Amino acid sequence: MNKNILEFSIFKPYSNRITHGITTKPMGSFDDKDKDFRTQSEKLPFTHTVFSNQIHGDDVIVVNKFPKEKLSGDSFIAYKKNIPLAIKVADCQGILIYDPVTEIIAAIHAGWKSLTKEIIKKTIHKMKKEFGANPKHLLVGISPSLGKCCAKFSDPKTELPEFMQPFVDNHMVNLLSASKKQITDTGIPENQIEIINECTKCNPNKYFSHRNGDKGRMAVFINLL
Ligand SMILES: [Zn+2]
Numbered sequence: 224m225n226k227n228i229l230e231f232s233i234f235k236p237y238s239n240r241i242t243h244g245i246t247t248k249p250m251g252s253f254d255d256k257d258k259d260f261r262t263q264s265e266k267l268p269f270t271h272t273v274f275s276n277q278i279h280g281d282d283v284i285v286v287n288k289f290p291k292e293k294l295s296g297d298s299f300i301a302y303k304k305n306i307p308l309a310i311k312v313a314d315c316q317g318i319l320i321y322d323p324v325t326e327i328i329a330a331i332h333a334g335w336k337s338l339t340k341e342i343i344k345k346t347i348h349k350m351k352k353e354f355g356a357n358p359k360h361l362l363v364g365i366s367p368s369l370g371k372c373c374a375k376f377s378d379p380k381t382e383l384p385e386f387m388q389p390f391v392d393n394h395m396v397n398l399l400s401a402s403k404k405q406i407t408d409t410g411i412p413e414n415q416i417e418i419i420n421e422c423t424k425c426n427p428n429k430y431f432s433h434r435n436g437d438k439g440r441m442a443v444f445i446n447l448l
Contacts, residue, residue, distance in 0.1 A: 225250070231364035233417040234321060241328065242268055242307075243319055243445040245366045245419070247429050252439030253311050267444055269307040273299065274442075277311060277332045281340035283349045297332040298346045302354060307446035313431035314423050316402060317366035317443025318343060322350065324360045328445045333365075335374075335398055339384050343405040351409075358410035363417070366443045367430055370422030371397040 228244040246253065250266055253274070273286055275294040283298040286306055299308045308330035310317040315334035322328075329346050331337075350356040371392075376382050379391040390397040390404075399418055406416055423430040431439040 246442045253442040254440040272307045272309045279336040281342045300329045302327045304447045309444040311440035314369040314433045316368040319364045319445045322356045347409040365418045367421040373424040
């Protein structure tokens with residue numbers, strides 16, 4: 224694949240069953256306000272990709288066919304082949320989940336607001352309830368995102384709920400640890416979570432960062448083959 228697309232090692236043994244990746248800044252932006260599905264997919268290995276209007280919510284949407292209009296939401300599950308899911312990020316975590324047993328995939332836009340609404344936990348619960356996924360089998364990848372070095376909040380004591388307080392250190396918040404906790408709480412073993420631990424704000428040549436003032440977005444994508 225394109226050298227400007229990062230991949231999770233944890234998914235590599237399944238490269239004949241899924242295609243996935245994270246685009247980096249040299250590939251350009253996937254901010255899609257005025258672009259259609261096809262134009263956006265030109266730089267990805269698909270003809271069409273399910274990009275959505277991301278709203279920092281917590282709905283988990285099952286996509287069973289290619290939508291006619293752009294969906295609104297932050298978490299998507301697909302179980303059919305060739306419905307590529309993509310999340311746009313620039314500091315927020317793009318999280319991909321694959322279950323090699325039930326052959327389902329999920330893509331989550333996990334910004335801090337959605338983390339406060341437990342979007343990761345809700346997604347995994349839906350994979351379990353509707354598709355019979357066993358958390359013990361799930362593999363999770365988390366894209367480069369805002370590190371604890373740069374995730375500064377003005378007043379995290381009031382901005383974040385009680386369950387996120389253990390990840391607060393003065394004004395700084397470890398959002399990756401907060402995500403990891405939501406994932407392991409569902410029963411997914413820690414060694415099945417891969418985090419690309421590079422801060423988007425600290426690596427301006429490689430990643431778009433909202434906090435650096437970038438308008439651009441990276442795409443975090445996954446597709447069942
Ligand atoms: Zn940083």
